Amino acid sequence: MSLSIVIPTLNEAAVLDQTLGAIAGTDANIEVLVVDGGSQDDTCAIAQSWGAKLLHSAPGRARQMNLGAQMAQNEILLFLHGDTLLPPGYYELIETTIAQPQTIAGAFDLTINAPEVSLRFVEWGVKLRSRLLQLPYGDQGIFLRRETFGAIGGYPDLAIMEDYQLINNLKRLGRIAIIPTPVKTHPRRWQTLGILRTTLLNQIMILGYHLGIPPEKLRTWYRWYNRHSAPYKTPICLKPSSSTSTASSSTTKKPTKD
Numbered sequence: 001m002s003l004s005i006v007i008p009t010l011n012e013a014a015v016l017d018q019t020l021g022a023i024a025g026t027d028a029n030i031e032v033l034v035v036d037g038g039s040q041d042d043t044c045a046i047a048q049s050w051g052a053k054l055l056h057s058a059p060g061r062a063r064q065m066n067l068g069a070q071m072a073q074n075e076i077l078l079f080l081h082g083d084t085l086l087p088p089g090y091y092e093l094i095e096t097t098i099a100q101p102q103t104i105a106g107a108f109d110l111t112i113n114a115p116e117v118s119l120r121f122v123e124w125g126v127k128l129r130s131r132l133l134q135l136p137y138g139d140q141g142i143f144l145r146r147e148t149f150g151a152i153g154g155y156p157d158l159a160i161m162e163d164y165q166l167i168n169n170l171k172r173l174g175r176i177a178i179i180p181t182p183v184k185t186h187p188r189r190w191q192t193l194g195i196l197r198t199t200l201l202n203q204i205m206i207l208g209y210h211l212g213i214p215p216e217k218l219r220t221w222y223r224w225y226n227r228h229s230a231p232y233k234t235p236i237c238l239k240p241s242s243s244t245s246t247a248s249s250s251t252t253k254k255p256t257k258d
Contacts, residue, residue, distance in 0.1 A: 001094070006069060015186055032051075033053045074146070078141060079143070085113070087108070100177060103176075106179060113185060135168075140183060144170065
C-alpha cells in the first residue's frame with residue numbers, strides 16, 4: 001500500500017509541528033501534502049521543515065483537500081486536520097482496514113486531548129455516531145482509495161459540511177469502517193464554546209443543511225456564533241501520541257525534521 005496524507009491548514013503553527021511529528025518515524029511509502037489556505041504565521045515553514053510537499057490554495061477546506069488529492073501520487077488518501085495526531089502504527093491499521101471486504105473508506109475513533117471528564121462523554125457520542133450511523137467527521141482522519149474519491153467527485157465544494165456530505169456520498173457505495181484505535185485532536189473548539197454549545201451548534205448546522213439553507217449562510221452563522229462566544233483562555237498543547245497549486249518542496253517518503 002502507498003499512502004498520501006493531505007493536511008489542509010490555515011494558521012496552524014501552534015499545532016502542526018506535533019501533527020507532522022506523529023506522522024514521522026515509519027519506513028512505509030508515505031507522502032505528506034500540506035495545503036495552505038493563506039497562513040500568516042509559521043505554518044508553511046513548519047511544513048517545509050518536515051519535508052512535506054507544500055501547496056498553496058485559496059482558503060476553504062474542501063478546496064484545499066481536493067487540491068491535495070489532485071496532486072497526491074499514492075494509492076490511498078488520508079485527510080487529516082492540522083490539529084490531529086495519528087496513533088502509532090497508523091499505516092498498518094489503515095492497510096488492514098481498507099483491505100476488508102465491502103469496505104470503501106474508513107476513519108479512526110476520536111480522543112480529545114484534554115483531561116476534562118466531560119469530554120469523555122463527547123468521545124462516547126462520537127463512537128456511537130461513527131459506528132451506528134457510519135458517520136465519522138473530518139477530525140477522525142477519513143481515508144479511502146484514490147479511485148473511490150474520484151468516483152464520487154471528491155469533496156463537494158461547500159463552504160461548510162463538506163465532510164458530512166462526503167461521507168453520505170460514500171455510504172451509497174459501501175461500508176465505512178471505524179478503526180478502534182483513536183486519533184487525538186485538540187480540545188480548543190470544545191473549550192471555547194463549551195460542550196453543550198458546541199454540540200448544539202453542530203446539530204444546528206446539520207439541520208440547516210438538510211433544510212436546504214445555503215452552506216455559505218451556515219458558515220456565516222457558524223463564524224458569528226464563534227466570534228460572539230467566550231474567548232479561548234487556556235491553550236492546551238497537544239501531546240504526541242507516541243515515542244493553483246505550487247509545490248514548495250519535493251515529495252518525501254517520510255517526513256523528517258531538519
